[in-house]
Amino acid sequence: MGIRWRGGTQFVVCLALTALALFPVAPLEAALDRFLVSSRALLAVAKPLWGMGRVHAADDELQSLWRHEAEESVSLEKWVRDQAAPQSVPLPGGITVHGEAVGRVAGKADRLMVRVEQTGLVRAGMPVTTGDHYLGLVREVWPRRGPEGPFEDVTVELITSSQARVQAVVFAQEDWQRDSTFVVGGLLDPEDFQLTEGREVLAVHHPSSHAVERGRVFVNESRGGARDLAWLVNGFQVGELTRAPEPDERTRFDLFGVVPGVDFESGLFQVLIHTGLPPEAQLEPVDEQGQRGRWLAVRRVPMIDAAPWREGFPLLAGSHDGLQNGAAIVSGVRLLGRVRRVTPYSADVVRPGDVGFSVPALALWLTTDAGEPTFVLGRLRSLGRDASGRLRLLWPAILPAPSDTPQRARLYTGSGDPGVPRGLCLGEAEIPPGPGPHILWVEPLPDEVVTSDLYAFQFEGDGQ
Amino acid sequence: MKKGNWFGALMLLVWAAWLNTLLLVAAGRVWPAGGAGLRFLPDATLVLLMALAVRVPRPQVWVVAGLLALVRIAYSADAPLAIFAGYAWVAFALNGLRRGFDVSGPMPRTLLAFAAGLLVAVWNQGVHWLRQQSASAWIDHDFWTLVRHSVPGAIVGALAVGLLGHALAALPGLGTLYRRPKIG
Numbered sequence: 001m002g003i004r005w006r007g008g009t010q011f012v013v014c015l016a017l018t019a020l021a022l023f024p025v026a027p028l029e030a031a032l033d034r035f036l037v038s039s040r041a042l043l044a045v046a047k048p049l050w051g052m053g054r055v056h057a058a059d060d061e062l063q064s065l066w067r068h069e070a071e072e073s074v075s076l077e078k079w080v081r082d083q084a085a086p087q088s089v090p091l092p093g094g095i096t097v098h099g100e101a102v103g104r105v106a107g108k109a110d111r112l113m114v115r116v117e118q119t120g121l122v123r124a125g126m127p128v129t130t131g132d133h134y135l136g137l138v139r140e141v142w143p144r145r146g147p148e149g150p151f152e153d154v155t156v157e158l159i160t161s162s163q164a165r166v167q168a169v170v171f172a173q174e175d176w177q178r179d180s181t182f183v184v185g186g187l188l189d190p191e192d193f194q195l196t197e198g199r200e201v202l203a204v205h206h207p208s209s210h211a212v213e214r215g216r217v218f219v220n221e222s223r224g225g226a227r228d229l230a231w232l233v234n235g236f237q238v239g240e241l242t243r244a245p246e247p248d249e250r251t252r253f254d255l256f257g258v259v260p261g262v263d264f265e266s267g268l269f270q271v272l273i274h275t276g277l278p279p280e281a282q283l284e285p286v287d288e289q290g291q292r293g294r295w296l297a298v299r300r301v302p303m304i305d306a307a308p309w310r311e312g313f314p315l316l317a318g319s320h321d322g323l324q325n326g327a328a329i330v331s332g333v334r335l336l337g338r339v340r341r342v343t344p345y346s347a348d349v350v351r352p353g354d355v356g357f358s359v360p361a362l363a364l365w366l367t368t369d370a371g372e373p374t375f376v377l378g379r380l381r382s383l384g385r386d387a388s389g390r391l392r393l394l395w396p397a398i399l400p401a402p403s404d405t406p407q408r409a410r411l412y413t414g415s416g417d418p419g420v421p422r423g424l425c426l427g428e429a430e431i432p433p434g435p436g437p438h439i440l441w442v443e444p445l446p447d448e449v450v451t452s453d454l455y456a457f458q459f460e461g462d463g464q
Numbered sequence: 465m466k467k468g469n470w471f472g473a474l475m476l477l478v479w480a481a482w483l484n485t486l487l488l489v490a491a492g493r494v495w496p497a498g499g500a501g502l503r504f505l506p507d508a509t510l511v512l513l514m515a516l517a518v519r520v521p522r523p524q525v526w527v528v529a530g531l532l533a534l535v536r537i538a539y540s541a542d543a544p545l546a547i548f549a550g551y552a553w554v555a556f557a558l559n560g561l562r563r564g565f566d567v568s569g570p571m572p573r574t575l576l577a578f579a580a581g582l583l584v585a586v587w588n589q590g591v592h593w594l595r596q597q598s599a600s601a602w603i604d605h606d607f608w609t610l611v612r613h614s615v616p617g618a619i620v621g622a623l624a625v626g627l628l629g630h631a632l633a634a635l636p637g638l639g640t641l642y643r644r645p646k647i648g
Contacts, residue, residue: 010526010556017549021591024543032544039534042481159485303488306494306539308502308617309589311631313492314539348541356596389499423490 002391020362033341041345073333073423074362076412079374080422084270092232094276097121099128099154101268102418110161111139112270114154115418119143121275127219127233128156130271133262134219134236136164138273147294154273159202159238162186165228167222168238168258172215181220182207184238188257192244196435198396200264202239204256213243217258232274237261264397266360266379269415269422291422296322296456298329300349311351311385312337317456322400326419328457333411335359335424339456350388350424352391352442357382360416361393363401363409363431375401376414376432383439390441391427397436406430411442418459419420469524475637476516480535483508488539503613505537506621508537510584513551514625517558518568520642525562528641529555544550544593550584559587574626581618586610 020028084098085091099114112135116122126138136158143152157164165185170177186203193201217238221230244255262268298317305312318322319342327339329349337351338359352355358381364374376399383392393411401407411426427442487508495501509532517525533551537544555647560578561567567576589610633642 010552011476014549014556017545017552021543021546021549022594024545024595029543029545035546036537040537040540042477130627254517302492303485304492304502305541306484306488306507306536307588308491308505309592309613310541312541339566350541354541355593387500394603 002406006068009011017390022105025046028038033343038196066320073088073362073412073425074361076374079413080362081270082372085133086129086191086272088237089132089235089237092234092274092276094232094274095121095279095423097273098395099271099273101271101315106154109265110158110164112136112158112268113158113276114118114156114273116152116154116273119150119152120150120272120278120441122154123275125229126276127228127230127238127274128271129233129235129274129296130268133260134166134222134233134238135159135262135264135268135271136161149340151460154302157266159185159260160187160200164275164405165205166238168217169220170215170217170241172212172241177209177212177215180209180215181258182213184258185219188255188360189222191240192246192255193259194245195259198265198398199435200260200398200439201257202260203259208254210254210256212241217241229274229276232276248376259406261399263376263378263400265396266416267399269360269362269376276345293457293459296332296458298323298454298456300454305348311353312340312349313351315339315347315349315454316345316379318343318345318347322458323347323456324419326417328413328420328424330424330455330457332427333423333454335420335426340418352382353385353391355382359426360414361411361421361426362414362422363411363429364407366410366428372402375409377411377431378414378428379416380411387442391444393426393440393442395427395436395438395440397432397438400435401431401433403431403433406432411440417458421457421459469640472638473527475635476512476528476641477529477535479581479635479638480509480512480540481514484535484539490516498520503616504620506617506624507536507581507584509533510551510554510581511538511577511621511624512632513554513620514573514580515629516638516641517555518573518576518629519633522559522562522621524592526552526555543591543595546588550587552585553587554580554609570626573629574622577625577629578618578622581621582611582614585614585617589614594620 010379046308061412091404097116097118101112102115103113105111105113122138122141124140125404127140128135136156138154139157144153148310165183168182168184170180171187183205184202185205188201188203190197190199191200195201217240218228219233219236219238223231233412239258239260242257242259244257247253248255298315301314303313323339323340323342329339337349339347340350341348356377357421361377362374363378377395378398380393380395383389383394384389397461407430408428410428413420413422413424415422426442429440429442432438491502491505513529516528520528529551533548536547567573574640
């Protein structure tokens, strides 16, 4: 047994491996993961025979803490679902279908994937909103069937897409500026408007007048136009009109943009699809409470990752047991981590303290002077922990928090990742005001180290 | 390949897996919430590699490194290619040094184990951070912080190789990887 490589060959092999480690090739990494499944068998063979089933259920204090977090999570879930309905715009006539964001179409950030329970009602061209805000139009509808019955995955072309357009009108100086109509769609560079990088600015096309510089922009589509159903959401907000300090370099005309009131990049959780169909078109109402998917009891191996800078741990369960890549691992309603690198009989769990861990989140205010009870944070990305064990989460703050001073909040998961159900607790943090990005310092949860009573979320569709 | 070598390779996998399990379970018990104490945790697989690589015939260093990299991959969420690359550089360096020097003594193998432990730890963390491109600009660690955090584990690993290297290499079944068969 032995490899008789010349020194030059050895050097080339080392260089090639180094290059492949630094510049990962996804298909190669996936193939290698499959090939190395056999090495994971070592983990199962050498697993310790002690300490596999430490049960915390008898701990009264922990149980009561879990119950409190669970109750809070349920009320949060209801509140979040209610946020899909418009607050200050009357609902247009016809059936509206509730949907939950489950991700983006692969490689297309401007196409939101929404899951709806009510089947047979949604079709392409229907407008989509969240709260008082216009989001875009339905592009495709994919009928699906899961263990809990049929459902539909709906692709929404967001107004941020370069192909998306919607007619709009400005409300300024306490009146509708009927002469100031234009078309909105696509994105402009926020730097042109002296806004921070990452802030979204929708492009304004063909303004009928350059007189109005500021104001609130609303959908104003005509019936029978190219976007035949978009008129259903006339009166929904597109954002705030803003004018760039410098004219367009190419055309030398004034450059207008619309700053949306929602975070299109990662803050879209619950939506409404306006069908325009009469109420009698709905055959039977569907119970939309709860989330699709189920929980699988899993056992962790009571050991840490061989890389001491990681917080993850291995699981003695894999795809054979129904575990999926990207699935949430919870204890009570606490998010302990997410599954990564699933093999048939084992899987790795990455934890929120691992650099790069990311999750969509929302804040439940713990102070009374914050106005609304919750605030959508969007996607948070972990930067690891500090010396005192506090979690450091990078928050882009595309929409700044609605307060002038830092406010304390409990962080919960939002929608947007199919593997992570909404309403799982992450911890408590001060939410800073003002435009981001910010770092959130999340206090560790009391009795955070849980080694048993673990559950993995089994979901429908593809994980991350 | 000789039968004894196959047996030795199998035993190498078994010992490496058990050593890793023992160490990682113990560390999980002592530091259940993680923390700075874990910086003293050595890479058990690398310790075994250094203990053996100074003794096995030079062409076998790559095989031992490859097998132990497989074990390390089983016990970590680190990218497999990063682990392979780190262990490959260790094998390359050892092979080169062994052409001109005897590195099997306690002092040279301790020093080499320290250098290897530091290199591999810094490399694996560096690769992980580089792969997190969207967050990397916000990670407030520089190269020297990374090195400083990796030193305690490298020291413990080097001491283990220096003090226990012979014992580790003499674990049942591993002798077939480097002992010459008896004649007569």
